[in-house]
Amino acid sequence: MKTELKTWQKALAYGSLAFVLAWTAFGLYAIWLTLTQG
Amino acid sequence: MKLSQEAREVLDTAKRHNRVNPDDEREIDELIALMPDDRSMLYKNVDSNPIGDFYRYSIHIRIQHLLIFTTFLLLAFTGLPIHYNTAFWAQPFNSLLGGLEVTRVIHRTLAVTMIFAMVYHFFTIGFGSLARLRARTFELGRTILPVWKDIRDFKEDALFFSGQRTVRPEMDKFMYKQKIHYFAAGFGNAVMVLSGSTFLFPEFWASILPASMASHFQEMMRLSHPHEALLALLVIAFWHWYNVHLAPGRFPMQWTYLTGKITREHQIEEHFLEYLRCIVSMPEERRYLRKLIESKKMWGTQPHD
Numbered sequence: 001m002k003t004e005l006k007t008w009q010k011a012l013a014y015g016s017l018a019f020v021l022a023w024t025a026f027g028l029y030a031i032w033l034t035l036t037q038g
Numbered sequence: 039m040k041l042s043q044e045a046r047e048v049l050d051t052a053k054r055h056n057r058v059n060p061d062d063e064r065e066i067d068e069l070i071a072l073m074p075d076d077r078s079m080l081y082k083n084v085d086s087n088p089i090g091d092f093y094r095y096s097i098h099i100r101i102q103h104l105l106i107f108t109t110f111l112l113l114a115f116t117g118l119p120i121h122y123n124t125a126f127w128a129q130p131f132n133s134l135l136g137g138l139e140v141t142r143v144i145h146r147t148l149a150v151t152m153i154f155a156m157v158y159h160f161f162t163i164g165f166g167s168l169a170r171l172r173a174r175t176f177e178l179g180r181t182i183l184p185v186w187k188d189i190r191d192f193k194e195d196a197l198f199f200s201g202q203r204t205v206r207p208e209m210d211k212f213m214y215k216q217k218i219h220y221f222a223a224g225f226g227n228a229v230m231v232l233s234g235s236t237f238l239f240p241e242f243w244a245s246i247l248p249a250s251m252a253s254h255f256q257e258m259m260r261l262s263h264p265h266e267a268l269l270a271l272l273v274i275a276f277w278h279w280y281n282v283h284l285a286p287g288r289f290p291m292q293w294t295y296l297t298g299k300i301t302r303e304h305q306i307e308e309h310f311l312e313y314l315r316c317i318v319s320m321p322e323e324r325r326y327l328r329k330l331i332e333s334k335k336m337w338g339t340q341p342h343d
Binding site for chain 1: 064083085086087088089111114115118122125264265268271272274276277279283284289290291293301302
């Protein structure tokens with residue numbers, strides 16, 4: 001059972017998660033570019 | 039809990055390395071006997087600090103990871119507009135940085151920083167292993183190097199996830215999945231450095247390769263650089279980030295890369311052999327676990343029931 005994260009820890013953890021999800025969107029765009037433009 | 043032969047060997051080795059006295063040895067053995075056979079009862083009930091309970095990575099490894107991931111992200115961001123430099127979106131991006139040539143210089147500087155991190159990593163693991171060999175505390179199973187047990191762990195874990203086994207295998211500090219990921223990253227980095235070097239030093243490669251091969255090699259490297267980059271991007275986004283951000287038990291983020299520590303529940307679930315070493319080397323962990331086991335009435339195999 002994990003203890004609760006503090007506010008700044010939540011901000012950092014969810015901020016990182018948002019960043020990697022945004023970066024994943026960028027990755028999908030890169031794939032689309034490669035498939036369409038070679 | 040009845041330990042497997044491998045777990046017993048890890049425990050005995052840890053006792054030897056920590057020069058455990060007979061009283062502590064008795065305490066450890068009693069604690070192991072009290073532990074439930076179903077290890078999931080342990081990791082589902084222990085208390086964990088989400089930012090980490092047990093030391094796992096040194097500051098050197100954390101700095102290397104920081105260098106690798108920041109350069110990786112920036113290399114991808116600068117590499118894409120270099121490769122697709124005629125695209126409508128690439129031209130303003132390159133202009134923002136000062137032109138395509140400037141983007142290239144930034145990309146190469148980042149590549150040198152990444153190579154520095156790789157060299158730093160080799161020094162760290164090289165000297166770390168040498169120090170352990172000299173102190174006679176080196177354990178092959180505790181390293182990132184693949185061993186036969188990984189294949190068995192993979193099979194047993196597949197059985198667990200398909201519902202044909204009740205507990206996950208007793209894995210060491212690095213489990214099979216992390217080893218695959220580590221060597222995939224190592225291979226990817228090697229391909230990127232090699233192919234990147236052919237763009238920077240084409241004359242050098244032409245001078246050492248047979249004339250019939252040089253142009254084919256150059257062409258092969260020109261193809262592999264962007265495609266390996268794309269593969270790395272996919273692996274990081276859909277494998278690594280799933281495992282460290284989205285997987286059950288890790289959400290919203292695994293803190294090991296910042297704190298160097300792993301949570302107690304994660305250590306028991308996926309790195310049980312390493313947890314046994316913690317039990318041997320940390321008397322406070324033994325006290326915590328004993329108190330927890332004695333306070334729980336749900337574990338049917340315990341002498342207190």
